[in-house]
Amino acid sequence: MLSEQCNFRCFYCYERFSNNKLNDLDQRIIKFIHKLVNDYDIHSIVMSFFGGEPMLYYDKIIKIMEYTNSIVNTYGDMTTNGYLLSIEKFEKLVKLNVREYQITFDGYKDYHDKFRVTVGKTPTFDRIFKNIISYKNVKSDFKVKIRIHIHKNNSSSVKKLIDLLADYLGNDKRYSILIRSISKLGGSNDEMISLPSREEVEDVLAYAKSKGLSIAMPIHNICYASLPNSIVIRSDGKISKCTVDLYSDRNIIGYLDSDGNLRLDQNKLRFWTRGFFTGDLKELRCPLTGEDNYD
Known part of the structure; x- marks a missing residue:
C-alpha cells in the first residue's frame, strides 16, 4: 500500500x-x-x-x-x-x-x-x-x-x-x-x-x-491473511495482515525499518496464521470471522 x-x-x-x-x-x-x-x-x-x-x-x-x-x-x-x-x-x-x-x-x-x-x-x-x-x-x-x-x-x-x-x-x-x-x-x-x-x-x-x-x-478456500508468507506493507511502514481490518491494533503486527528489516510481533502473527498450522478451514477462510466475507 x-x-x-x-x-x-x-x-x-x-x-x-x-x-x-x-x-x-x-x-x-x-x-x-x-x-x-x-x-x-x-x-x-x-x-x-x-x-x-x-x-x-x-x-x-x-x-x-x-x-x-x-x-x-x-x-x-x-x-x-x-x-x-x-x-x-x-x-x-x-x-x-x-x-x-x-x-x-x-x-x-x-x-x-x-x-x-x-x-x-x-x-x-x-x-x-x-x-x-x-x-x-x-x-x-x-x-x-x-x-x-x-x-x-x-x-x-x-x-x-x-x-x-x-x-x-x-x-x-x-x-x-x-x-x-x-x-x-x-x-x-x-x-x-x-x-x-x-x-x-x-x-x-x-x-x-x-x-x-x-x-x-x-476463491473462498484460503484468505491471504492466513498465510505466513503474505504481508501487507502499509504506507506509513507498518505491517498488517488484512487489507480490510485496517484500523484495529490486532492488525498492526510490526513495521518495516529503514534498513529493510521486518520487525514483527510474533504473538499477533500467530493469531493471523493459526489456521495454516491447525488446518481449520474456517480460520483459513478468514482469521477474523471464520467466513469468506472479505474477498
Missing part, C-alpha cells in the same frame, strides 16, 4: 485515507526485497499493489518493479479504480510483469457515477471505460478482471454495462467479469447500503454468461 490516499470517494468505501506515506518507503521495500533474495534465498515474489489508489504513486511502482525484476522472478497485480491507468502506463506496467488488474464498476454510468466519484464529486465511468477498452491494443499477455457490484435494484443498469462489455470485449479472453454483491465492510455509509438478494445476483450472473463473457469465480 504505497498510498492510503485516493482520488476517489466511493460511497461505500471503508478506508479513512488517514495514513501518510513515508518518503523513503520505496527504498525500504527495495532493501527488504534485497534481503529476501540474498539472505533467505527467495526465488519468486508476488507484488500486489493496493491502496488507497496505487496509481497515485505510479513512479514508485515502476522503480520497485524494475529493481525486483532485476534480481528475482516477480509477478505483479494491482487493485485500482482505473482512472489514472492510461494505456501508456498500463503497457509499461505489463512489460514489468504487473500483468493482472482488478477494476470496479457499479453498473452503467447512470448508476456507477452515483457511487464511484472523484474527490471533487465528478463522474468517473467514461474515463475508466475508455481506459479499459484501450488496453485491447496492447499485444502482451495480461488479465483485467472487471469487478461489478450488485446493489439492490441496480440489475438493469448492470445488464446495460454487460451489454457494452460484451460488444467491446467479448472476444478478448484477457478480460473477465467478476459479479459480486456490494458489501458492508465498516465504512461510514454502511447503514445506507442496500444489499441485493441472492436472486438478483444470480440473475445478473446468468445474464453475463448468456452474453458469452468470461466469468471469474471468487
Whole structure:
C-alpha cells in the first residue's frame, strides 16, 4: 500500500485515507526485497499493489518493479479504480510483469457515477471505460478482471454495462467479469447500503454468461491473511495482515525499518496464521470471522 490516499470517494468505501506515506518507503521495500533474495534465498515474489489508489504513486511502482525484476522472478497485480491507468502506463506496467488488474464498476454510468466519484464529486465511468477498452491494443499477455457490484435494484443498469462489455470485449479472453454483491465492510455509509438478494445476483450472473463473457469465480478456500508468507506493507511502514481490518491494533503486527528489516510481533502473527498450522478451514477462510466475507 504505497498510498492510503485516493482520488476517489466511493460511497461505500471503508478506508479513512488517514495514513501518510513515508518518503523513503520505496527504498525500504527495495532493501527488504534485497534481503529476501540474498539472505533467505527467495526465488519468486508476488507484488500486489493496493491502496488507497496505487496509481497515485505510479513512479514508485515502476522503480520497485524494475529493481525486483532485476534480481528475482516477480509477478505483479494491482487493485485500482482505473482512472489514472492510461494505456501508456498500463503497457509499461505489463512489460514489468504487473500483468493482472482488478477494476470496479457499479453498473452503467447512470448508476456507477452515483457511487464511484472523484474527490471533487465528478463522474468517473467514461474515463475508466475508455481506459479499459484501450488496453485491447496492447499485444502482451495480461488479465483485467472487471469487478461489478450488485446493489439492490441496480440489475438493469448492470445488464446495460454487460451489454457494452460484451460488444467491446467479448472476444478478448484477457478480460473477465467478476459479479459480486456490494458489501458492508465498516465504512461510514454502511447503514445506507442496500444489499441485493441472492436472486438478483444470480440473475445478473446468468445474464453475463448468456452474453458469452468470461466469468471469474471468487476463491473462498484460503484468505491471504492466513498465510505466513503474505504481508501487507502499509504506507506509513507498518505491517498488517488484512487489507480490510485496517484500523484495529490486532492488525498492526510490526513495521518495516529503514534498513529493510521486518520487525514483527510474533504473538499477533500467530493469531493471523493459526489456521495454516491447525488446518481449520474456517480460520483459513478468514482469521477474523471464520467466513469468506472479505474477498
